Amino acid sequence: xxxxxxxxxxxxxxxxxxxxxxxxxxxxxxxxxxxxxxxxxxxxxxxxxxxxxxxxxxxxxxxxxxxxxxxxxxxxxxxxxxxxxxxxxxxxxxxxxxxxxxxxxxxxxxxxxxxxxxxxxxxxxxxxxxxxxxxxxxxxxxxxxxxxxxxxxxxxxxxxxxxxxxxxxxxxxxxxxxxxxxxxxxxxxxxxxxxxxxxxxxxxxxxxxxxxxxxxxxxxxxxxxxxxxxxxxxxxxxxxxxxxxxxxxxxxxxxxxxxxxxxxxxxxxxxxxxxxxxxxxxxxxxxxxxxxxxxxxxxxxxxxxxxxxxxxxxxxxxxxxxxxxxxxxxxxxxxxxxxxxx
Numbered sequence: 001x002x003x004x005x006x007x008x009x010x011x012x013x014x015x016x017x018x019x020x021x022x023x024x025x026x027x028x029x030x031x032x033x034x035x036x037x038x039x040x041x042x043x044x045x046x047x048x049x050x051x052x053x054x055x056x057x058x059x060x061x062x063x064x065x066x067x068x069x070x071x072x073x074x075x076x077x078x079x080x081x082x083x084x085x086x087x088x089x090x091x092x093x094x095x096x097x098x099x100x101x102x103x104x105x106x107x108x109x110x111x112x113x114x115x116x117x118x119x120x121x122x123x124x125x126x127x128x129x130x131x132x133x134x135x136x137x138x139x140x141x142x143x144x145x146x147x148x149x150x151x152x153x154x155x156x157x158x159x160x161x162x163x164x165x166x167x168x169x170x171x172x173x174x175x176x177x178x179x180x181x182x183x184x185x186x187x188x189x190x191x192x193x194x195x196x197x198x199x200x201x202x203x204x205x206x207x208x209x210x211x212x213x214x215x216x217x218x219x220x221x222x223x224x225x226x227x228x229x230x231x232x233x234x235x236x237x238x239x240x241x242x243x244x245x246x247x248x249x250x251x252x253x254x255x256x257x258x259x260x261x262x263x264x265x266x267x268x269x270x271x272x273x274x275x276x277x278x279x280x281x282x283x284x285x286x287x288x289x290x291x292x293x294x295x296x297x298x299x300x301x302x303x304x305x306x307x308x309x310x311x312x313x314x315x316x317x318x319x320x321x322x323x324x325x326x327x328x329x330x331x332x333x334x335x336x337x338x339x340x341x342x
Contacts, residue, residue: 007063014067015075017060021048021301022294037173040204042141043166045297046159049304057308071302072155077264079295080146084271085288087230088278095227098341099194103227106198106334107235110137110326117325122318127153130239131161132319136326139229140165140202145299146232149264150240159307160316162300164323169201171327173209176200179335180213191338193217197224199334233269240265 022041025048028034029041060068092100114133118124134147144161147153179185180192187195193216196209203225210221275285 007066010061010063011067011070013061014064014069015071015298016067017064018049018068018071018075018298018302018305019294021045021052021305022297024048025297025301026294036208037170039166039170040141040202041293041297042300043162043202045300046141046162046304046307047166049301050159050307051304053305053307054309057305060305068302068305071298072306073149075295075302076145076299077149079292079299080142080149081264081267081271082288082292082295083142084268085275085285085292087226087272088276089272090276091226092230095223095230099224099227100231102194102198102337102341103224103231104235106330107137107228107231109333110330111235111239113329114322114326118318118322122322124318124322125157127151128157128160128319129322131157132164132322133326134236135161135165136168136201136323136330137228138232138235139225140169140205141300142203142229142296143232145296145303146236146265146268147239150236151243155303155306156308158303160319161323162303163316164319165201167320168323168327169205172196172200172331173205173212175331176209177212185335185339187339189214189216190220191342193220194224194342195334195338197221197226198228198338199330200225203229230272233265233272236265 022045025041025045028044029039034044111130111133114129114136115126118129118132119126122129130151131144131147131153134143135141137143138147141162144158144165148155148158176192176196180187192213193210196217197206197220200206200209200221203222206221206225207218211218274280280288
């Protein structure tokens with residue numbers, strides 16, 4: 001059918017547009033200055049998309065929009081599944097129960113505070129609260145994208161959450177070394193690394209901050225941060241189940257027969273298990289990780305293109321206020337917890 005072929009071609013053009021943004025973002029991500037600041041191609045891509053959405057969006061044919069939306073939803077979920085090739089369950093065991101317990105408490109407390117304060121005091125919608133909480137408490141932009149799939153929220157809410165990741169993750173990179181050097185708390189390199197890994201938003205930001213102090217600090221920061229990444233799947237599974245349970249409880253006509261979270265989280269768990277078995281040669285795994293990075297960046301570009309200032313402004317100021325509170329919570333509570341326990 002000619003119409004069907006034309007529609008598919010336009011969808012493909014929309015997908016290719018997001019991939020073009022991704023290529024450019026990854027090229028910019030190799031610049032030494034951006035690498036030193038911990039700004040990853042994921043962050044670059046969403047801001048490139050947002051700039052385009054608010055300046056040249058009128059030049060985008062409407063027939064290409066299904067391709068943009070396909071990247072923001074389907075490619076995003078596929079990329080989260082393949083993200084599991086970066087992790088193994090052996091790493092979980094190697095972390096030790098203390099680190100995993102710390103990471104779990106950080107994540108659950110941050111999500112809980114985000115939901116309670118956001119909905120009760122700031123009068124925000126539930127999805128934006130939890131997206132900001134996921135970005136702050138789990139692993140930055142990747143967690144926001146995964147939580148978006150669980151919540152089935154709108155792209156502009158994710159964009160607002162990712163913006164807070166950039167702002168407060170960057171602030172942490174500047175503030176944490178200053179506290180280490182001038183606070184008088186006499187943190188050891190190990191303690192500084194654990195504190196950074198348990199509380200800073202993005203993986204790249206953690207690496208940049210941890211290595212500012214030294215090798216021991218950097219190694220501990222990455223180790224603890226990966227614990228938060230590894231906990232992403234079970235936490236989102238739990239979150240999805242709880243949301244479904246309370247929704248069903250408030251609506252007697254709704255039953256608990258549907259899966260509590262989207263399929264991609266379950267596949268993510270399976271991919272981690274496959275990677276743990278080490279059945280796939282490391283060269284192929286490395287290639288998959290490179291492809292996955294490209295897919296993640298493409299999805300972030302699509303989220304940006306879908307986000308206009310008019311949409312973001314609805315939740316932007318309140319999202320910033322909530323993220324500010326979470327930043328203070330993570331910084332202060334994380335510092336004193338690590339100081340006492342480690």
